[in-house]
Amino acid sequence: MKRAIDIVAALLALILFSPLMAMIGLVIRIKMGKPIFFIQQRPGFQGKPFNLYKFRTMASNRDARGRLLSDEARVTPLGNVLRKYSLDELPQLFNILKGDLSLVGPRPLLMEYLPLYTPRQAKRHQVKPGLTGWAQINGRNTISWDEKFELDVWYVENRSLILDIKILIKTVEKVLRSEGINQPGKATVENFNGSKITSKEG
Numbered sequence: 001m002k003r004a005i006d007i008v009a010a011l012l013a014l015i016l017f018s019p020l021m022a023m024i025g026l027v028i029r030i031k032m033g034k035p036i037f038f039i040q041q042r043p044g045f046q047g048k049p050f051n052l053y054k055f056r057t058m059a060s061n062r063d064a065r066g067r068l069l070s071d072e073a074r075v076t077p078l079g080n081v082l083r084k085y086s087l088d089e090l091p092q093l094f095n096i097l098k099g100d101l102s103l104v105g106p107r108p109l110l111m112e113y114l115p116l117y118t119p120r121q122a123k124r125h126q127v128k129p130g131l132t133g134w135a136q137i138n139g140r141n142t143i144s145w146d147e148k149f150e151l152d153v154w155y156v157e158n159r160s161l162i163l164d165i166k167i168l169i170k171t172v173e174k175v176l177r178s179e180g181i182n183q184p185g186k187a188t189v190e191n192f193n194g195s196k197i198t199s200k201e202g
Contacts, residue, residue, distance in 0.1 A: 001161070006103050010096040021090050024055055024082065031078050032059060037091060042108035045128045050100040052108055053091035057082050084178045092131050104164040105130025106152035109192070116194045117149070124152040127159065134163075137170035141189045149195070 014021075025036045035056060042052040057079025061069045068074065075083070082088040095101040101108070108129035117124075134155035135148045143151075155163070 002102060002164070003099075006096050006101075009103055010093045014093050014097075017090055017093075020087075024087060024090070027078060028056055032056060032076060038088075041111055042129070043111055043114055043125060044100050044108060045125065047114055047125050049111060050095070050098075050108075052100070053094055055082055055088040055091060057088050086175045089131065096131065100129075102128040102130045104133060104155075104159075104167050106133050106155065107136065113192050116192060118195050120153055121149040121195060123156050124149060127156050132167060132171040134167060137167055137174055140174070145192045146195055 028036045038054045038056045038058075039051050040054075041049045044050045057076065058071065058074040059076055061074050063069060079088070092101055096103065105128050106124040114122075133152065135143070135151040138151050139147065
């Protein structure tokens with residue numbers, strides 16, 4: 001049932017937002033050039049990798065040695081607007097149709113984080129990742145990694161259709177208010193370098 005809801009909702013959203021997505025793609029092409037999309041491998045259900053789609057929000061500026069500048073230096077004004085209203089996430093509707101994502105679930109993070117999780121934190125991969133999730137409506141990028149993972153695991157252990165509906169409604173509210181987009185003073189969230197909590201689970 002969850003998969004059927006994901007497909008129907010993603011199709012309807014794509015129909016509704018296709019003019020907006022086309023306009024965003026055109027503006028990115030004019031303002032930042034190619035590529036229009038940012039594509040990155042992320043872990044999905046049971047950690048299986050897939051390609052996550054986003055609209056590009058950063059330029060490719062490099063220093064004299066050819067190294068990419070910091071995220072703060074590369075996020076463009078257009079990128080800031082797209083991130084503020086989560087418009088950069090719209091291409092993930094295609095990920096939902098493909099079956100990589102669900103509407104609701106723990107957000108897919110980076111492949112390099114997989115070996116850093118405690119056994120309890122790794123439970124976040126027992127369900128399909130989501131476009132939004134319990135952690136996203138309870139602090140998103142303003143809370144610590146340990147808090148975020150605990151919220152993800154709580155969702156895995158308590159998931160239901162009613163909870164998913166509640167999360168979707170709260171997500172719309174959060175997006176309209178532009179809450180929790182970035183950590184204070186940063187363009188993106190800091191990398192996860194391992195938990196400070198020691199798990200007793202085997």
